[in-house]
Amino acid sequence: MNNGKKRSVFDGIWDFFASVKVGVTIIVLLAVGSVLGTIYPQTNAIPSPNPEFYYYDTYGKLGDFYYRIGLADTFNSWWYLTLVLMLFISLIIVSIDRGIPLYKSLKRQPVARKVIGIKGDRLYTHVEGPEAQVKLDELAAKLKKRRYKVRREDGALMAEKGRLARFGAYVIHLGLIITILGVFSRLIPGWYYTDMIWLKEGETKAVGDLGFSVQNNGFTLEFYDKEQTRAKKFETDAVVFEDGKQTAAKHLAVNDYLTYKHTNIYQNSYDPQPMFRTGTIELLDTKNNNKPLGTFVLDFNDPKREYKVGDYTLTMTNYFPDIKIDPEKGVFTNSRDPYNPGIQFDITGPDQTEPARQWMLPLAGPFVKQMLGQDYRFDLQFKDVDLFHMTGLKIERDLGWWPIVFPGLIIALYGLVLAFYFQHRRVWARLEEGVLHIGATTNKNWLGITGELNKVLVPLGIEPVSQKRKEEPQQS
C-alpha cells in the first residue's frame, strides 16, 4: 500500500486493522478472555451483593485479582469491550481494504481474455477445425443451461457462476458488524433492561424505570411427591399496571410468558421457603382440660394489636415475623417477612387478675412447650394455617434483539454457507486463428468444475479438461 511516500499515522492504523493476523489475534484473545471468565462465577451469579469482598473472601488473593482485572464481569470489562470494538473496526477496515478492490476487479473482467492467459488456466482445453465457431455458440448455450452468466463478444466468451460466493467472507463480516451494533444498541436508554423481581401474593412492584408495575395476583405451586422435593409446576397470575390502571394480565407458567411494551415477563423461580399468610388460631384453657375458648384469625403480614376471643382479649405485645433467638443478641427478627413468626401475647380474661403473657412460635412449638410451656395458662393452636411462597419473575427487554442482532446473526450464517459451500466458477473461451481455446478457473472444488465442464465439452466433441500444475498459484 506504500508507494514510496512517507507513511502517515493513518497508514499505520489502517494497515494494522487491515491485517488478517491482527483480526485473528483479536478473535483468539476474545475467546481466551471468555474462557478465563468461566473460572470463577460471574458477579451476576454470586450469592452476595458485594462482589468486592466476595471474591477475596471466597477465592483468596487470586479471586481478588480476578475481580480487579474485570474477569468477574467479563463481558463488561474494559479490555473485553476494547477487543470487541477493535474487532468491529477491523471487520470494517478489512472489508473496505479487500472487499471493494475485489468487487471492482470482478466487475471489470474482460470477456475477451488473451489466449496466453487462457492457456495458463489450471483447466484448459482447445479444439481446432472449421467447427470452432459453432462449438463456441453451442458452448455458450450449454453453459447458459447450467445457469452460467454468459457474456459474448466477437469470437470470445466469458461464463461466470456464483460470483457472490467470493464475498462470503464479507457477508460474514457484515453480519458480525450488524450483530456488534445490535449488542451495543443496549446502551440506548430504554432499549435494554433485565431484572429479577420477587413478589408476595398481592404485592405490586414497579419495574425499574420502565413506567409500569407488576402484581402477583396468586401463585400456585404443585409437587410430584409428598415430600415436596420436586416441583411439578409453579405459576403466577400476573397483572400489569400502568398509571394506576390494569393494562395487561396473564397466567404465567415456565416458558409461557407475558410480553408487555416489548418487555417479557417470565415465570423464573420461587422462594422454596414458605411464608405465613394467615392462620386460624384456637385459644385453649390448659387449666380446664384444654377447653376450647374460641378462635381468631391472624394475618401475619398485617397483624392487629388486639384480638377478641369470647370473653378473652389477646394483646400482641411483640411480633417478630422472622424470629431469631440468640444467647448473645437476645430476641430479634431477621427480616420483615413472616418466614418464622414469633408472637408474644398478653391474654386477659374474666377469671384473671394479671394478664397471662405467653409466646407462640408456630415453627418451634416443642421449644415453647419445653422451655416455657409448663406454667402457661393458655394454649394457642393452629386450627388452620395458610402458607405461601414468593414468586420470582424475570423481566427482560431487549429492543435490539429481533431487529438488529438476530438478522445480523442470520447474515453471518448465510455468509458462512456462501463461503464454504458455494464456488465461484469462471469459463473463458477465445477463438483465435481457427483454434478455440477454453480455460476455466474456480476458487475451490476443482473436481466439481472439472466434472461439470466435461459434461458440457464431451458431447461437443471437445477434449475434456483435466487439472494440471496444481502447484501453480491460482489467480483471482
Add this chain to the structure above:
Amino acid sequence: MSTRSNLSRNITILVLLVAAIGIMYSVFAFTKKEPTVLEVGQAAPDFQLETLDGHKVQLSDYKGKVVLLNFWASWCEPCRQEMPDIEKAYETYKDQGLVVLGANLQENNVSIKGFADNMGMTFPILMDKDGKLAVQTYKVKPIPTSFFIDQNGILQAKAEAPMTLPFIEDNVKPLLAGTGG
C-alpha cells in the same frame, strides 16, 4: 493511492475511532450509574408521614429546631445497636431543641410497637410504609443512615453507620448552639 481515497480512508478511520471511543464512554457512563445522594449543605427535602401513634408529622413543622432523622428497621443489627444511644441523646437534648425522628422502613405496626417498647424509645417513629421516604426522597442506601438537619432545614451532617452517643453529641451540640435563624 490518490489523495482523494487517502482522505476518505482517513475520514473512515477517524469516524470509526470516534464511534468506538463514544461507545466505550457510554458503556461506562451506563454501567457506573453513580447513585444520587443527598449532599450535606442542601435543604432537607420536606415530607409528611404518619407516626406510629397515628399523628401526622411534617418536617417543616420543626423549623427552628435541630432534627436528627434516623432511618432504621428492627431486622437491622447495627440499627439495634445504635438505638439506645439515639434514645439517650434524645432524652438529654430534647429540652434544648433537639427533635429525633426515627423513620422505620416498611414494617408492621405491631412489630415496631413491640420493638420500641422493648428499647424504651420515646421519640416519634415515622411509618415509611412503602419505603418512598428512604429510597426516593432521602436516597438512603445502607441502613442505619442518619441526617442532622439544622434549624433552617439544611442538612448539616450524615452518617451511614451506627452512631455512638459521643458522635451524636459532636454533631448536635454545635447545631444547637447555632442561632436558629
